Amino acid sequence: MLSSQFLISQKKCCGNGCRMCPYEPRHIKGNTSLQKRWNVSEKNPYTTIMNKINIPMIGLGTWLIPNDEVDSIVKDAISLGYKHIDTAEVYRNEEGIGKALKVSGIPRDEIYITTKMWPGMFGQEEPFQTFKGAIEACEQSLQLLQVDEIDLYLIHNPFAKENRLELWEAMLELKKQGKVKHVGVSNYNVKHIEEIEAAELEMPSANQIEIHPWHVIKTELAQYMDKHEILPIAYSTLAPIPNWREGSQWNGKPEDMKSGSMPCQDIADSYNVTVPQLFLKWAIQLGYPVLPKSVKYDRLKENLDLHHFEISRVDIKTISKIAKDDQKCLAWSGDFDPLEVE
Numbered sequence: 001m002l003s004s005q006f007l008i009s010q011k012k013c014c015g016n017g018c019r020m021c022p023y024e025p026r027h028i029k030g031n032t033s034l035q036k037r038w039n040v041s042e043k044n045p046y047t048t049i050m051n052k053i054n055i056p057m058i059g060l061g062t063w064l065i066p067n068d069e070v071d072s073i074v075k076d077a078i079s080l081g082y083k084h085i086d087t088a089e090v091y092r093n094e095e096g097i098g099k100a101l102k103v104s105g106i107p108r109d110e111i112y113i114t115t116k117m118w119p120g121m122f123g124q125e126e127p128f129q130t131f132k133g134a135i136e137a138c139e140q141s142l143q144l145l146q147v148d149e150i151d152l153y154l155i156h157n158p159f160a161k162e163n164r165l166e167l168w169e170a171m172l173e174l175k176k177q178g179k180v181k182h183v184g185v186s187n188y189n190v191k192h193i194e195e196i197e198a199a200e201l202e203m204p205s206a207n208q209i210e211i212h213p214w215h216v217i218k219t220e221l222a223q224y225m226d227k228h229e230i231l232p233i234a235y236s237t238l239a240p241i242p243n244w245r246e247g248s249q250w251n252g253k254p255e256d257m258k259s260g261s262m263p264c265q266d267i268a269d270s271y272n273v274t275v276p277q278l279f280l281k282w283a284i285q286l287g288y289p290v291l292p293k294s295v296k297y298d299r300l301k302e303n304l305d306l307h308h309f310e311i312s313r314v315d316i317k318t319i320s321k322i323a324k325d326d327q328k329c330l331a332w333s334g335d336f337d338p339l340e341v342e
């Protein structure tokens with residue numbers, strides 16, 4: 001267990017019959033499977049039962065941070081107290097992250113590293129990754145990151161339809177070889193994970209997906225992950241703020257969303273916090289580790305400063321309700337949602 005990871009503080013009962021209030025809008029009396037996400041142990045109140053992979057609740061996102069800039073940002077993040085770095089083969093910044101970790105001198109067991117194997121892209125001609133290629137991709141990530149073991153290794157998306165199972169077998173092989181501690185998936189929906197279940201293979205420990213108040217997890221996926229104790233990890237939690245990925249081609253927001261006003265400003269004001277802090281805490285209180293990305297020191301600091309307030313159950317519900325019906329994901333391109341691909 002990491003010593004100073006940011007974890008969930010214990011709550012009082014919400015009155016719905018559980019021992020701890022998960023502030024969960026879908027949480028209803030008697031729904032024990034949803035409660036699984038929460039730890040009921042008095043001794044260790046800061047982690048969730050489903051967080052078997054001991055992932056810190058706040059990690060630094062690094063998508064869109066170039067390799068030659070990531071070094072100083074990671075160093076700043078570590079000095080501020082970040083204990084988790086999220087990267088990916090396709091972000092092309094593992095090398096810079098590896099250098100920063102080395103220079104920072106942080107002991108290996110005090111920093112959690114997530115990276116992702118790229119299986120290929122939906123709708124493009126490029127060949128999909130294979131079992132052998134996945135093993136090699138992991139070896140390259142280990143080398144670039146300058147570590148012997150990755151804490152959490154994910155398949156980045158479910159696009160490699162024909163190769164999905166063999167890629168999962170490669171993940172399990174890497175775990176067997178001790179090159180990765182935990183394995184999971186990203187952007188997988190029920191139908192994708194069901195293939196692993198049907199093959200009677202070890203199930204993923206986590207599924208990293210787009211989660212923010214405009215893109216909440218659909219009930220079917222939430223229930224399936226709860227049943228199989230697959231931890232949802234939230235990415236792009238700040239997507240509803242108007243300046244999210246400002247100027248980037250990787251912004252799937254329709255124009256009206258880009259120019260809109262800051263949502264939930266009144267709620268944030270009532271806690272004397274910023275809207276980014278409110279959304280990050282909203283996700284954490286729902287049991288999802290978050291990965292806010294910023295290249296700015298003050299924002300890195302702000303995004304880590306979430307300990308001093310608790311969002312009420314009523315406000316959690318209000319924030320969750322701003323979700324637009326059938327809102328597609330915003331992080332990929334806006335015209336398709338990785339969760340929906342075959």
Ligand SMILES: NC(=O)c1ccc[n+]([C@@H]2O[C@H](COP(=O)([O-])OP(=O)(O)OC[C@H]3O[C@@H](n4cnc5c(N)ncnc54)[C@H](OP(=O)(O)O)[C@@H]3O)[C@@H](O)[C@H]2O)c1
Pocket residue numbers: 060061062063064086087156186187208209234235236237238239241243244245246276277291292293294295296299300302303331
């Ligand atoms: N598995 C996947 O498919 C997948 C997909 C997307 C993302 N991810 C992971 O999740 C991480 C986070 O997602 P994300 O990068 O899409 O978005 P995010 O962290 O939700 O938002 C980042 C954006 O918000 C701005 N920002 C950050 N903190 C802020 C603050 N306190 N106040 C105002 N603006 C703030 C950043 O600008 P500045 O940098 O200019 O501060 C940037 O434009 C990624 O970096 C990546 O590691 C994974």
